[in-house]
Amino acid sequence: MPKKITLLGSTGSIGTQSLDVIRAQGYEVFGLSAHSRTDLLLRQIETFHPKVVCVTDLDAAGRLEGALAGRAGAPVLLHGAEGLRQLAAMDGPDVVLNSVVGIAGLGASLAAIESGHDLALANKESLVTGGHLVTQAVARHGVKLLPVDSEHSAIFQCLQDAHSARSLTKILLTASGGPFFGMKADQLRGKTKEDALRHPNWNMGAKITIDSATLMNKGLELIEAVWLFGLPPEKIQIVVQRQSIIHSAVQFSDNSVIAQLGVPDMRIPIQYALTWPERGGPVAPELDFAALKVLTFDVADEETFRCLAACKKAIAKGGLGPCAANGANEEAVKLFLEDKIGFLDIGRLVEAVVDSDAFGGSYDLADVYQCDRMARAFVHSHL
Template sequence: MTSARPQRVCVLGATGSVGVNTLDVISRHPDRFEVAALSGHRNIERLAQQVRDFQPARVVVADNDARQQLLARIGSGSTEVLVGEAALADIAATDDVDVVMAAIVGSAGLTSALAAARAGKRLLLANKESLVVAGDLLMRAVAESGAELLPIDSEHNAIFQCLPSDHRRQGVASVLLTASGGPFLNTPAEQLATVTPAQAVAHPNWSMGAKISVDSASLMNKGLELIEACWLFGLTPDDVEVVIHPESIIHSMVRYIDGSVIAQLGTPDMRTPIAFGLGYPDRIASGSAPLAFDPSLSLNFDQPDRDRFPCLRLAEQAIAAGGTLPAVLNAANEVSVAAFLDGRLSFTDLARINEAVMGRIGSTAVESVEQLLAIDQQARHAAEAVIEARRV
């Protein structure tokens, strides 16, 4: 993607783990990239430092209070400070942006990711919920606008790299989606009910935010990634094999009908897939450490235990049913994870809440973004009601 001028990048969710790593990669290539826009939620100190470092033309924050806090730190310079979801969509779709890194966590990132797709941008998708909630709408928007969608989740980025060069499924038998198994991979089932949020967010390999870390611990993250893979690569759930790989060295694989299996390996560092997306089709330096092939390197594999980690099974059921059920599951899970982090639920309650909400609301055919957002809110209210009922 080389050009006469630097590519102008918008980083949505700049203060989170993926956003910080994106800016790190960009900083290594000032001749190739410039930061045109940023968004952040509540980490105003970090966002202010990013504004000072990268001097974006525009930055978006959650509300007017956050805006005033940011302005107090950056002064009245050349950066315009905007507020709210509509502003997120605007900076993602503006003509002044070439590349959009969609790294807002949760369904809150859906509208801006769709705006980037509809505007024909290069969309680097780290927000898996956009595909989980609205996969049909997002993929249709990409096709209609001519946008370029590159997956940034390490697993989907690995699959993308292992597919044929035309990225069609010619000769592909299945994809193998690897999962570390999280911090509770070997925890006895009877102890899972008493694990703490602090234990759940302590991922053995990756440095991530609290929500995605809990999802990794419950294997919900792998379930959401399975749904994402189906949309990205035109797969059915039967085409996706989930494989436990505790070392997180093989990021995913593709199995071919001739018996070949092609894998993408690397150290567990999100800068690798980020650099792939920013530079594609060129390879650019990411800053990640090279993988050392020495006696300490170990590669182990196992099958996921869906009885101990039923969230994976729920995600498989949701994508098999289709329609709006993945959106229901995603919303219920966001609420249940927040309740767990707040100490209102046990770890084993996560799957119970999610399954109860799926049963209450069910699935209908996807019609529009507005419909999906309404169902998202319905599922959130249902999840809160189920949580409160369990506490009585």
Template sequence: MSKVITLLGSTGSIGTQSLDVIRAQGYQVFGLAAHSNVTLLLRQIIEFTPKAVAVVDPHAAEQLKAQLSTMPNPPVLLTGKEGLVELAAMPGADIVLNAVVGIAGLAPTLAAIESGKDLALANKESLVTGGQLVIDAVKKKGVHLLPVDSEHSAIFQCLQDAASAKSLTKILLTASGGPFFGKKKEELQQITAVDALRHPTWNMGGKITIDSATLMNKGLELIEAVWLFGLPADKVQVVVQRQSVIHSMVQYSDNSVIAQLGVPDMRIPIQYALTWPERVPGPAPELDFTTLGTLTFDVADEDTFLCLAAAKRAITKGGLCPTAVNGANEQAVELFLQDKIRFLEIGEFVARAAEEFSAGNGAYTLEELYACDAAARAMVRRLANA
């Protein structure tokens, strides 16, 4: 069945792979959004002829406006963060795929849901920072929230048997371990951004690659899993699976375990979110078990990689504590990529946020959420003297 897609974050790693799936399935594109990569966005506009586009960066938006002025029947151009939110809510699409990076994805997530659209979610920070707001909105509007992260897609796929899903007792959330798996703190003292950007398996954007190196990405995914699947944090176990072939597993009350396997190709979970509940042929290659060799499992080192333990503490505390942890991490990663702090300080600052920020009474507004995010970022800048 043909679908019409609005894709937010179209020029990033997830966005370009999403367009591979859209191209392969012959889907239509209603809207595209990018932060500032006008060159790639313009190529996407020419190929997919969207009705509307959004560019967050004002200077980049002016560049694109000049380019579009020479085109016949150009798309509507929306600008800034407000334009991103407006595009997410615009009628015309069946589903919005949100691949924006960071807390910037929360507002368009809520806008898409409030407009009554199904949401394919690759922006994990939407649930990390505003999980209660997002889940409440999904229930109110009766829309589908479809996970795009490979791990959450794997869990979602394992739970498609509704009868068995009722007896879910544990989630086994897999992790690659990142580029520094097995190393201790003393070995990580001199790590640079160039070192941390070399991921062993996945080709991703800068922020998520650093998050993988610190294991913060797994911490964010643990928080996301709590919101998506309704289990407490102590029932979500992180398991290092270096080959990135087992994407996650679920355990049932009889202690049987169901796993989802596939090649490490993000187009598989992207496609499942867009075609659900159907499975159809797609652009990703098949998994060849005859060449696979060994599958290994290990424990994540929370003593060295403080971000994972901090994320667990944050979601256990609840309220706005996950928002604070996420804000601290986003600010710390930005400073690390600018060579203003050391690699290990990312985990130290995130752990500090988990310790110092309270859960409050559990309930919060969007305004309180953004104030907490700002306070966490300010704390990191103060600690870093930046």
């Protein structure tokens, strides 16, 4: 029997590429969710025939309900944040793939895990904002957490041998450096959203592309790696690899290093998360070593790109520090995309919220959401 997949966030960049993989593998779609892009979601429904769909924006849910009215075989329609959690928890799929953007994905991740589903995780904010909640739930329910981000997938692939995992001493987390690599603060001051959205290697959604430009994305991935692989942040080194061919590497007790390489195509790590522990067929072009002349390495400039520095401070503080950094960043990026703040203001605001409190100690899910609201309010009060 083909695997059944519930895909949360099906209309985004990761979502649409996930459906490419699902189609190529001959998998079935049990459920789909989107926030507001009902035109694309409707086409996906017509192609993949899910049993259940969820639209989290209530106005958009009303539009889709009207479009589906009277259709034979129409899926069950859920709506809102609670509908997303219901879909994630439903019996039926073999794997839930969460590619929702932002902290909105945390509740769905926990719902999937607590319902006994293996979780393919592309929503890095689940671990950034609620790392100990997610990892404790995974241990308690005995499910598998399968990373989808290209960097974490690379590390995961390098650690499939149990002996290797026990010998791990360092993670080399690669970064493209984004569109502004090598620039200093004076050069970044006037950069616009159009400038920041021109990523040199990857085709991604607007929010994650801005995060790549600020290096916030790499800070979030560092925090995520702490939770996924159990190393302290000082054992995770950010390495700029401009060509985005080496997706990350691991170093062992004897100082040998193993890396995962491939063309910059998200369908490779998406497929590995869905087919694990097996590998599927080719879903992306082959890496041509005859044409690959240069691989370069550099260090990330956290003195200029303050989001990365803020994330390191946040994970060092622990507790809700990463949640505060994430909430401030989500709000600041939204304001930047609306042309209401400058590019450098994003890093200034994220670092300021992390510096504003201690954030240590234990927390529950309600605390996470309260911290997120506080961080967003902090941004608006410090414009």
